[in-house]
Each structure stands twice: as structure tokens, then as C-alpha cells.
Amino acid sequence: MKKDLPENDVKxxxxxxxLESESVESKVWYVYLINLKNEPIENVLITSKGYGEKDGEQVKTSTLRHMIPAIEGKAYKLIEPIDEQTFGLNNEYWVSYYIGKTIFDKKFIFLPESIVxxxxxxxxxxxxxxxxxK
Known part of the structure; x- marks a missing residue:
């Protein structure tokens, strides 16, 4: 069944x-979706979650879902703030969107300790x- 679906490459x-801001006490981090295309993307759905091992135990964060009606070409939108404590986990963002009537989707995974x-x-x-x- 899945093999019958067209492979729409996300580009x-x-x-x-x-890194939004930095003080002596803390750093503030945000996650963004960037549309590098010249055309808008619409009906953007994003699922985010963290998972992995911390202190020898399996850890999972809550799964969050976000909806953005549209992102213009060469523009960006805020997805969510992110806590530095999750940087030791896999941080996964599954993005789906439409261009016209065609749907595209892709998983983006920040591996542990890659946000340095x-x-x-x-x-x-x-x-x-x-x-x-990207």
C-alpha cells in the first residue's frame, strides 16, 4: 500500500x-520551520517529540502537535520553545504540508548532542x- 503512494521529495x-537570547543564568532556544522556497506552503502540520536514553533509562517527552495555516516563500514560523535539557535526546519533528493539492512530509531529527x-x-x-x- 505505501509503495503505491507517490514519493514527493521535500526540498x-x-x-x-x-539561540534567541543568552544571559548569565540561562539561554532561550526556539524551534522554527523555514520555507526556503519561493512559493508558499499551506496546511502545515508538525508533530514534535523527544526520545532516547538519559542516565541509563529510556526517556520520552510528550508528543506535541502544531498547525500553521501557511508560510510564505522565503519566510519562517515559530514551532515551539525547546528546553536545553532535551538536547541529550533525539528531538524529532515530523512536518507535513501542501503545495496546491500535493502533500509532502518528512521527519527531521536532531540527534543527541547535535545542538551545540x-x-x-x-x-x-x-x-x-x-x-x-534541511
């Missing part, structure tokens, strides 16, 4: 974790430091 869509300063880039469109998966 020019990214999920990014950006040595992996920072200047995020396109957002123009903040962070880590991006």
Missing part, C-alpha cells in the same frame, strides 16, 4: 533550533545563530 524546507555551539551556522531567513536540518 528547500528546514527545521532550525535558534560548534555546529552553529547563521540561519538563513532568520539571521540568528543555530543548528539547521
Amino acid at each position: 528547500d524546507i528546514a527545521v532550525a533550533v535558534a 555551539e560548534m555546529n552553529f551556522i547563521k540561519l538563513p531567513v532568520i539571521n540568528k545563530p543555530g543548528v539547521m536540518i
Whole structure:
């Protein structure tokens, strides 16, 4: 059955974790969906969750669901804030969206300890430091 579905390749869509602000006590992080296309994407559904091993035990976070009506071309939208304590887990974002009547979907997974300063880039469109998966 799944083999009968068309494979719609997701291109020019990214999920990014950006460092919003930093103080002596803490850092504030947000997760964004970036549309690098020239055209809008619509009916965007995002499921986020964290999972993995911490202190020798399996850990799972709550599954959150987000809906964004549309994201214009060369634009971004906030998905959610993210806590630094989850950076040691797999942080998964499953994104589905439409262009016209065609549906696209892809999983973006930030692996444990991948959200670190040595992996920072200047995020396109957002123009903040962070880590991006495309």
C-alpha cells in the first residue's frame, strides 16, 4: 500500500533550533520551520517529540502537535520553545504540508548532542545563530 503512494521529495524546507537570547543564568532556544522556497506552503502540520536514553533509562517527552495555516516563500514560523535539557535526546519533528493539492512530509531529527555551539551556522531567513536540518 505505501509503495503505491507517490514519493514527493521535500526540498528547500528546514527545521532550525535558534539561540534567541543568552544571559548569565540561562539561554532561550526556539524551534522554527523555514520555507526556503519561493512559493508558499499551506496546511502545515508538525508533530514534535523527544526520545532516547538519559542516565541509563529510556526517556520520552510528550508528543506535541502544531498547525500553521501557511508560510510564505522565503519566510519562517515559530514551532515551539525547546528546553536545553532535551538536547541529550533525539528531538524529532515530523512536518507535513501542501503545495496546491500535493502533500509532502518528512521527519527531521536532531540527534543527541547535535545542538551545540560548534555546529552553529547563521540561519538563513532568520539571521540568528543555530543548528539547521534541511
